[in-house]
Amino acid sequence: MSLAHSSADREAAAAVDPSDLISFDSLLSTEELALRDRVRTFVREEIKPNIAKWYEEARFPIEIVPKLAKLGLLGMHLKGYGCAGGTAVEYGLAAAELEAGDSGIRTLVSVQGSLAMSAIAKHGSDEQKQEWLPRMAAGEAIGCFGLTEPTAGSDPSAMTTFASRDGADWVLNGAKRWIGLANVAQVAVIWAQTDEGVRGFVVPTGTPGFTATPIEPKLSMRASVQCEISLENVRLPDDAVLPNASGLKGPFSCLNEARYGIAWGTMGAARDAFEDALAYSKERLQFGRPLAGYQLTQQKLVNMALEINKGFLLALHLGRLKDAGKLQPHQISVGKLNNCREAIEICREARTILGGNGITLAYSPLRHANNLESVRTYEGTDEVHTLILGQKLTGVGAFR
Template sequence: MMTTHTPGTDPLDLLDVTGLLSDEERQIQETVRRFVADRVRPHVAEWFEAGTFPRELAPELGKLGLLGMHLDGYGCAGTSAVAYGLACLELEAGDSGLRSFVSVQGSLAMFSIWKYGSEEQKQEWLPRMAAGEAIGCFGLTEPDFGSDPANMRTRATRDGGDWILTGTKMWITNGSIADVATVWAQTEDGIRGFLVPRGTPGFTSRTIKQKLSLRASITGELILDEVRLPDSARLPEARGLGAPLGCLSEARFGIIFGSAGAARDSLRAALDYANSRVQFGRPIAAFQLTQEKLANMAVGLNTSLLLALHLGRLKDAGAIKPHQISVGKLNNVRTALAIARECRTILGGSGITLEYSPLRHANNLESVLTYEGTSEIHTLVVGQALTGHAAFR
């Protein structure tokens, strides 16, 4: 199906970024946008307030081909990086929790198996995960080691032909609903990855409650108490810290696009409100201070979109570098958070309610700013690229 593009139809697309997309990319973006409009927007405020994620969405996301969509084979769609990014943009325009679910499922849990797993592991898990029949999570972060995973305390020791895993993982998206966890642990030969199915003796999880951010997302703690696994549970191609960090680069890429979606949705809500809210006899959109806010935010949004698209083209060409992904996450999440906060000011008192999206997006983006590498860590990655000096220690 061919799509047509009419420049100037979206006032927020000041630089006609949409015109730089292919027909296929626009079609994928529009398909995800319709799904979000039909299945997410009518309910997301309720999910956020209740602090829940509707697991029944997983098969629907799978049917659309959005789970592991940028991977090849095993029931995955095999789309381009840009198409995956555009899907993330539309998902996060609905809510960061929805994009987080898709990112963790596809770019962390599935990607770790696809990249580092055995053929048997791929056949066992990837088709079901792509269909949304099985949910995965990614156990790297620990209570005392977030930005410093090299010093994780989770241990895997040999016991005959088996492995014994002991440790705790924290802030794990999908953690308490996952059917399988990719768990990273220290061994005598360095960091290795293991697949831990739900129900394995000694493996438990709990949902983290009382969150002020990412409420429409399930965040869990994983507890491994002398979990015995066969060697076939080990990811055979994962050796060293570079393996989980490679997975994180995949997830961070989706955030570059996704955060722009949250910014776009916030700005659209503020623009619509400003045109309909009348004060002193005219819409507040007609006042100079409001227009300055809107103009500055629109420039920031369009800059973020151009950056995301450029990095997507680099990724599709196989030329992207880790520090470039850090540039994208650092800039776009920071920009999106500033936009969401500023949009709330245009909405006035109405902006603190769940009737409008900007403050919900702002709360969510506080988590996005921190996970998959804090803004401080990405700043130091960029600093190292500039100076050649690693300032992490």
């Protein structure tokens, strides 16, 4: 993946970091900054001019998939098979920039790379990897990840989708819900109960009996697509099974990849909301002076900037641990819980500075806040991550 970019791009990208109070860029390598700035330029040129319209029309911009692939962002943390082989920190920086554009855009990359591609890369056979990963990295095939069900969200062990043996084949029956990209995907990774425990299956979406229906209308993630999947006697050959995944550890290993990216992405949304509010506060006059000149406004801006800086420091620390092979699952929960929670509060606070104008799509904070209601829920709710951390602190599980 080429990281070449012009000095003008670097200067333009660097100019949009007014929330940085701690010289955060000094903690990043030249390569990391180059990747970050290239994605930032793409978002500035391709996403921000269009996102309000996409959001208002509830349209998923599938036309950007090849552009994301050209940037090397699909499965960018994976090695081989046409994937970029980026570091965890590089992936995190890209996630933050994409979500500064919109959570739906970062979710696209997360579902494709952290979930569907990671499942095949971590748990698939050589044949499955060769068949799907190069096409997915190139944006020629879109993937989805079917774990959540209508009555099994935070407790995937309660899934009722079942795969039964029928001679040399498997037959899947059941339903999945809130599955990103399912109606535009060419391949689905479906998790199902079997007589041998939970197993993963690589399911071409053209297989008879597989149906994906978009969930509408939505108040959040409107520039993205989430679906309900129906599986009615979906017949698969034996080699559709992910051979190296057995039990819930398989899907959880993929969820942790996505949760890590969320710790970064949410801070990108928060930063973008802050920047809109800061710029507005300098221009909007009330009682003969800019809003930025009032103490209450400055207090809001300072508090938002502090949490953005702390959130990025946390995300970077997790990324360094991940690149060193030392990141623990509970530490990912720290990032997901804290940064989602802080980001949504920052976006709501930013909206207050915008006043009534803040409820329009001319400004980003309320759109980001609405999206973050979904981000805060998927890949583990606040409650789930709280209990993960509670168990880590006390040694006592409190899930049931």
